[in-house]
Amino acid sequence: xxxxxxxxxxALGLLAQQASADGFIEDSxxxxxxxxxxxxxxxxxxxxxxxxNYAAEWGQGFQLDFASGFTQGTVGFGIxxxxxxxxxxxxxxxxxxxxxxxxxxGTVFPSDGNHAVDDxxxxxxxxxxxxxxxxxxxxxxxxxxxxxxxxDGRLLPQTFQGGQITSNEFKDFxxxxxxxxxxxxxxxxxxxxxxxxxxxxxxxxxxxxxxxKFYYGxxxxxxxxxxxxxxxxxNLEDFYKQNFLGLxxxxxxxxxxxxxxxxxxxxxxxxxNGSDPAYYSSGSYQSQASGKGxxxxxxxxxxxxxxxxxxTFGGGxxxxxxxxxxxxxxxxxxxxNYTITDMQIQKFxxxxxxxxxxxYSYDFAKIGVPxxxxxxxxxxxxxxxxxxxxxxQTSNGASEWERDLTVAYVVQEGALKNLGFMWKxxxxxxxxxxxxxxxxxxxxVSYSIPxx
Numbered sequence: 262x263x264x265x266x267x268x269x270x271x272a273l274g275l276l277a278q279q280a281s282a283d284g285f286i287e288d289s290x291x292x293x294x295x296x297x298x299x300x301x302x303x304x305x306x307x308x309x310x311x312x313x314n315y316a317a318e319w320g321q322g323f324q325l326d327f328a329s330g331f332t333q334g335t336v337g338f339g340i341x342x343x344x345x346x347x348x349x350x351x352x353x354x355x356x357x358x359x360x361x362x363x364x365x366x367g368t369v370f371p372s373d374g375n376h377a378v379d380d381x382x383x384x385x386x387x388x389x390x391x392x393x394x395x396x397x398x399x400x401x402x403x404x405x406x407x408x409x410x411x412x413d414g415r416l417l418p419q420t421f422q423g424g425q426i427t428s429n430e431f432k433d434f435x436x437x438x439x440x441x442x443x444x445x446x447x448x449x450x451x452x453x454x455x456x457x458x459x460x461x462x463x464x465x466x467x468x469x470x471x472x473x474k475f476y477y478g479x480x481x482x483x484x485x486x487x488x489x490x491x492x493x494x495x496n497l498e499d500f501y502k503q504n505f506l507g508l509x510x511x512x513x514x515x516x517x518x519x520x521x522x523x524x525x526x527x528x529x530x531x532x533x534n535g536s537d538p539a540y541y542s543s544g545s546y547q548s549q550a551s552g553k554g555x556x557x558x559x560x561x562x563x564x565x566x567x568x569x570x571x572x573t574f575g576g577g578x579x580x581x582x583x584x585x586x587x588x589x590x591x592x593x594x595x596x597x598n599y600t601i602t603d604m605q606i607q608k609f610x611x612x613x614x615x616x617x618x619x620x621y622s623y624d625f626a627k628i629g630v631p632x633x634x635x636x637x638x639x640x641x642x643x644x645x646x647x648x649x650x651x652x653x654q655t656s657n658g659a660s661e662w663e664r665d666l667t668v669a670y671v672v673q674e675g676a677l678k679n680l681g682f683m684w685k686x687x688x689x690x691x692x693x694x695x696x697x698x699x700x701x702x703x704x705x706v707s708y709s710i711p712x713x
Contacts (some may be wrong), residue, residue, distance in 0.1 A: 285339060286661050288330025293711040296322040297350075298416040298705050300368060302358065305698040307413075316358030318369040318377065319351040322416040327713075331391050341387040343401055345417045350375040365463070365551045365594045366448040369416050385420050395428040407524070407589060408438060408495030414605075415447040419596070420451055420700040421654040423475075437493075438478035446594035447602045453592055457500050459543035459553050461593035470539050474498040475590060479505070487511040499532035499540055501556040501588045505599075517569025522577075524562045524601065528588050530555035544585035545612035545646045552612075552648035558583035560610065564601045565621070571627030573636075575620035577601050581610050602640060603688035605665045606699055616642035622667075632671040639664050647694055655694035663689045681707040 264427030301317035325344040331337025338477030347370065354376045358368035371378035385401025397594035402421045405412040412419040423438030427483050454471025461471035491507035499630040508523040534539040535555045546554030564577035579602050589598035602609035602616050622636030643660040669683040685703040 276628060278678055279657065284330040285332045286330065289328065289713055291325070291327045293710045293712055294322075294326065295322040295708045295710070296324070296705060297417060297707070298322060298369065298703070300311070300415070300703045301701065303616065303700040305309075315356060316368045317351075317356040318349070318358070318367065319677075320349045320369055320416045321350055322346070323348075324417065331389075331662055332363065335392065337391040338697045339389045339391070341389060341398075341401075343385045343387075343420065344382075345380040345384075346380065347416045348380045365414070366446070369448055371449055381448075381450045383420075383445060385422075385445075386546075395426065396428045397424070397426045399424040400442075401522065402439070402441070403433060404439070404477075406477065406479065406481070407491060407493045407507060407526075407599045408503055409441065409475070410597040410599050410603075412447055412595055414597070415446055415595065419447045420445045433483045434480040434682075436479070439476075441475040441477070441590075441655060442473045444590065444592055447594060448594060455497060455590055456592050457542055457556075457588045458593070459499050460500070460540050460590045461591060463593050466694065470533075471498075471592070472498045472500065477523045478505065494532060497588075497590065498522075500530075501528050501542070502531045505587070514567075515569070517567055520564075520568070521568040522564040522566070522601065523561075524599070526558070526560040526600075528556050528558040528583075528585075530557065542585040542588055544583075545648070546584050547654070548652065549648070550650045550652055552646070554584055556588050557585045558587050558612070560587050560600065561603045564618075571624040573620070573622045575618075577618045577620075579609065579614075579616045579618075581612060581614045581616075584612055586611050593675060602642075604640060605703075606689045606701055607661065607663050608638075609640055609661070610643070611645050613644050613646060614642045615644050616640055632668070632673045635666075635668045637664070637666050649694075656692075659691065659693045661689065661691035661693060681705070681710055683707070 266590040299319040303315055323346040323492045327342040327392060329339040329341065331339045344654045349370055352370060357377045359366060359375060366372045367377055371381050371596035387398050387400035389396060389398045400426055402423055403418065403426065404421065405411055414659045423439055423441035423443045428436040445452050454473055455475050456469055456471045460470045475497045477495040479491065482490045482491055487510060489509040493505040495503045506525045508519045514520045539554035542556045543553050545552045559582040562577065563581035564575060579586055590596060597603055598608065598609065600610055616639060618640040622634065625633035639663040642657065645656055646654060647656040647657040649655050664687045672678055672680045683705040687701045689699045691698065
């Protein structure tokens with residue numbers, strides 16, 4: 262039994278004695294979230310072997326969220342729970358996205374051999390305690406911080422196992438610290454170890470290197486209502502150490518508001534990553550097979566967004582300096598990071614890559630159609646070098662671009678209030694050796710039902 266499970270069991274015992282206390286039940290909330298999710302990937306020829314030309318899966322997801330209040334007293338106790346169930350509506354061996362039957366699963370569902378399972382489920386429990394404005398949570402977590410981001414891009418969300426403490430004791434400051442031990446992928450029911458690209462072995466999970474210690478901490482300082490400063494630190498044992506600095510500022514200028522979002526990551530090697538090739542990061546090391554090497558990356562980015570009368574115009578630039586790709590918690594089964602280039606298909610954080618982007622979105626409420634929104638993003642990255650297993654350079658200054666479109670509508674009133682529809686379309690093109698162009702569509706219908 263791991264430490265998180267023990268902590269949850271102890272908390273349940275305490276709550277059994279205090280569940281009737283004011284606040285625990287009165288402040289409890291429960292919501293059933295329904296998500297009908299369809300996705301297709303059209304992997305086009307670009308010099309790579311044809312192992313999966315087209316993948317398409319459709320499923321119905323159920324997410325039950327329960328959050329108790331806190332018991333009375335100097336120390337308040339509570340319990341949260343998340344129940345997840347994914348049901349296959351359509352898939353086939355040819356379209357599952359995992360023709361070799363590898364352990365990482367398919368596009369949406371876990372794999373049974375080389376085809377999708379009929380359903381998959383999991384239950385996550387979180388014990389929590391609160392003193393004044395400081396809260397401790399142990400168990401299932403879904404952090405969204407600069408150094409660790411939960412992925413929610415498929416039928417069911419990714420979750421983590423560990424502990425986190427959050428404190429708002431000082432005005433305008435939020436302090437966060439924690440440790441993560443396991444991750445459960447968005448297409449899995451199992452908690453697994455933690456890794457990075459280059460060491461996770463891609464679709465062959467059993468061949469990768471994984472650890473069970475990711476430490477993180479940081480502070481948000483709200484200087485004014487319009488200015489936020491951030492510092493965060495993350496350390497994945499035997500892989501990397503990472504420092505983050507961020508600034509977000511909103512400036513009312515003319516008839517609209519200009520948002521400035523500046524981010525800087527400094528990432529270096531830790532432990533075995535500095536000397537053991539099995540723990541190396543993907544990157545652009547000339548003397549190493551497949552360009553892998555120790556983590557060595559500085560990532561700078563800036564994004565400007567101007568919003569006026571329902572329109573949002575934006576542009577950004579990012580530079581990924583160093584010999585390694587930008588590192589983040591990446592088990593090889595779908596993950597997210599806190600960069601301005603984390604898009605529907607690609608991340609644009611390869612070693613040496615320079616990326617510019619343009620954005621536009623519109624809120625149709627301004628012309629009498631509340632709930633309808635649409636947006637487009639275009640990114641182009643270049644200066645990409647790659648090497649094959651024989652240490653031979655296969656790409657020299659290669660480039661990639663991606664175009665994402667999103668249209669969404671949420672019913673605003675009536676019997677179907679809060680019913681949501683979304684279409685996401687992405688196109689990725691590149692001249693990187695061994696990579697294939699890709700088109701992708703996602704259709705999502707969502708609905709939330711308050712139970713408490």
